[in-house]
Amino acid sequence: MTGKINLTDYQYHLPEERIARYGLPQRDQARLLVYHRGRIDHHRFNQLPHILPADATLFFNNTKVISARLYFQRKTGALIEIFLLNPATAGVSVYDTLSASDRVTYQCTIGNLKKWKDGELLQAHLTVKEHDLLLQARLLDRSARLVEFSWDNREITFGDILDQIGHTPLPPYLKRPDEPQDKQRYQTVYSKKPGAVAAPTAGLHFTETTLQELRDRGIAMQELTLHVSAGTFQPIKVDDISEHPMHREEVIVSRENIRALMEAPYPVAVGTTAMRTLESLYWYGVLLQQKPGIHFHITKDFPYHQTTDLPDLQQVCQTLLDEMDRQGVEKLHGTTEIFIYPGYRFRVCRGLVTNFHLPGSTLILLVAAFVGDDWRQIYNSALQQGYRFLSFGDSSLLLT
Numbered sequence: 001m002t003g004k005i006n007l008t009d010y011q012y013h014l015p016e017e018r019i020a021r022y023g024l025p026q027r028d029q030a031r032l033l034v035y036h037r038g039r040i041d042h043h044r045f046n047q048l049p050h051i052l053p054a055d056a057t058l059f060f061n062n063t064k065v066i067s068a069r070l071y072f073q074r075k076t077g078a079l080i081e082i083f084l085l086n087p088a089t090a091g092v093s094v095y096d097t098l099s100a101s102d103r104v105t106y107q108c109t110i111g112n113l114k115k116w117k118d119g120e121l122l123q124a125h126l127t128v129k130e131h132d133l134l135l136q137a138r139l140l141d142r143s144a145r146l147v148e149f150s151w152d153n154r155e156i157t158f159g160d161i162l163d164q165i166g167h168t169p170l171p172p173y174l175k176r177p178d179e180p181q182d183k184q185r186y187q188t189v190y191s192k193k194p195g196a197v198a199a200p201t202a203g204l205h206f207t208e209t210t211l212q213e214l215r216d217r218g219i220a221m222q223e224l225t226l227h228v229s230a231g232t233f234q235p236i237k238v239d240d241i242s243e244h245p246m247h248r249e250e251v252i253v254s255r256e257n258i259r260a261l262m263e264a265p266y267p268v269a270v271g272t273t274a275m276r277t278l279e280s281l282y283w284y285g286v287l288l289q290q291k292p293g294i295h296f297h298i299t300k301d302f303p304y305h306q307t308t309d310l311p312d313l314q315q316v317c318q319t320l321l322d323e324m325d326r327q328g329v330e331k332l333h334g335t336t337e338i339f340i341y342p343g344y345r346f347r348v349c350r351g352l353v354t355n356f357h358l359p360g361s362t363l364i365l366l367v368a369a370f371v372g373d374d375w376r377q378i379y380n381s382a383l384q385q386g387y388r389f390l391s392f393g394d395s396s397l398l399l400t
Helices: 045-051 094-099 158-167 201-205 208-216 255-263 272-290 313-327 364-369 376-386
Strands: 031-036 039-044 057-060 063-065 071-074 079-087 105-109 121-128 131-141 146-151 194-197 220-227 248-256 266-270 331-336 351-355 395-399
Touching: 031 045, 031 208, 031 351, 031 376, 039 045, 039 057, 039 376, 045 208, 057 255, 057 272, 063 121, 063 220, 071 121, 071 158, 079 094, 094 158, 094 194, 121 158, 131 158, 131 313, 146 158, 194 220, 201 351, 220 255, 220 272, 220 395, 248 272, 255 272, 266 272, 272 313, 272 364, 313 331, 351 364, 364 376, 364 395, 376 395
Parallel strands: 031 395, 057 220, 057 266, 063 194, 266 351
Antiparallel strands: 031 039, 071 079, 079 105, 105 146, 121 131, 131 146, 220 248, 248 331, 351 395
């Protein structure tokens, strides 16, 4: 285990005017800071295919943001905001809840909670795909913020309902309501698997043109899935960061992903979510070697309690493939709470594409773990050069 982290060492001054409230009209015209072993250069994002190492393999998170913010009006007129976080039923995946056709239960954050009385049903009359229905929300557990949603038309799924009345779950630091354009703009062009309540924002800069240029230059690309939780925005409020409660996120990795990882000379994660997925995958292989057949779940501190005598990536990948053979599956489904902060030793990733993150956040700690004390040099340079910050801001390519 590493020594105690002083969170004040990972703060910096971020002026409000440097926070990008909207994405650029042309995604790939964002700026790109390139860091490689102490050197910093400045480019445009559309130059990425020409900057990446020729032997790089990019790993993208293909999760798709759902319209996770719902509004209900009480009979008194008070507005209740319900923000979906995670399915609350054990063993039920995000896919299962979105496919449900009668009721689901979610852990949520709730705006105006004090005005939602115990036993009170919130209701909304809807027309979805030309079907009329009554949607009801019931508060099951006030302290745990558990909400059951039910509706009276089995032709309609919960995913259909969210598409119809849900709002784009923009990060709170943007300090603006969502707008119609956000449904498309707060989404990567390669998003496929609905389930995230926050975008994997490093991917927002890619366009179809950029992706095609990567293919033309022979850069290998893989898609895996981590359904991003709103916990990614949760600030650290404790002096000892090891006590910070990490969010659990659903992970899906294919046999093709693992085989590509075995052969990848230079794995590059597109975003912190892809990085957490890849590093979690390594630790699941280690866990399987210790406890054959164990379910895929990585706790936040598991990596910090392991010995230095650990298997290499190829051995771990083979263990994962063997487990898939044993189960007779083509994909591994699991969850992770991995917490990457300074002192962590990376087992998979050699490069990272990522935006510029909030001061004192878990994401800053991840970046600092990856590049060491140079993180401050990187951020100072971005501030001096006028970069735009946070979800809709500019990008960086960090290479080790």
